[in-house]
Amino acid sequence: MLKYLDHMDAVFSALADPSRRSMIDRLSRGPASVSELAAPLEMSFPAVVQHLAVLEASGIVRTKKVGRVRSCTLEPGILSSAEEWLEQRRTTWQKRLDRLGAFLDDTNPPPLPKKDQSND
Amino acid sequence: MLKYLDHMDAVFSALADPSRRSMIDRLSRGPASVSELAAPLEMSFPAVVQHLAVLEASGIVRTKKVGRVRSCTLEPGILSSAEEWLEQRRTTWQKRLDRLGAFLDDTNPPPLPKKDQSND
DNA sequence: CAGATACTTAAGCATTTGCTTAAGTATCGC
């Protein structure tokens, strides 16, 4: 397997598949066995196991085998890290817009404190 | 190109590549031409154009050609939608933990405030 | 107009991904 230079690669790659997102969705409601994760998915059991391996490699899911059942749980911190990456870029963009707005306000001061519409 | 059943596929797939994330990062600081996006990336120009096409298909980036220069801008709403998907699952998980905690508090009042834990 | 700049398009190729089937192995319940 190829090693990810950036861990975000693994996280966003794992999130990029609808079957894997459905597994995450299921696990957000509580731990589940591999069979439970597989039940709603229309694919072979080994295919589900492979998806699970991707989720586990990314750190999104942790599993632990008890007897013959593998129990899977969500690791919410990893989802947070992805959220933070997105938030950071989005807010950088937003701040830039705010600065631009302030600059325009300074350069060209507000003429009338009207609320409804501008005309002329 | 294959049509995505779920638009989140396109968004998270686009985010899964480090070159594309670096392009998003650059664009979060303001609009840029394709050449500007390509400059820090150690790959051929057509490769960058292909990455840009992925970003544009996902809706994360919008582009507009002015003269011979294609100007690229970030579409922050798409990043928000990805953020919301993650937040929703993470908070569903968190709420479940909170409910579980409340249940345990009701059933079995707190004995000792321990901080350590080990398992496996 | 001519040459430089900024993409654009097409073809090809190695690797990765997402499945499949066909085998295992390791508990569990009687």
Add this chain to the structure above:
DNA sequence: GCGATACTTAAGCAAATGCTTAAGTATCTG
């Protein structure tokens, strides 16, 4: 023990991905 259950592992394959080079086409600049 013995069959059912719950995975596990391996091999194979079609399609998608991430590049490449080699050619375009516009649009500026002098």
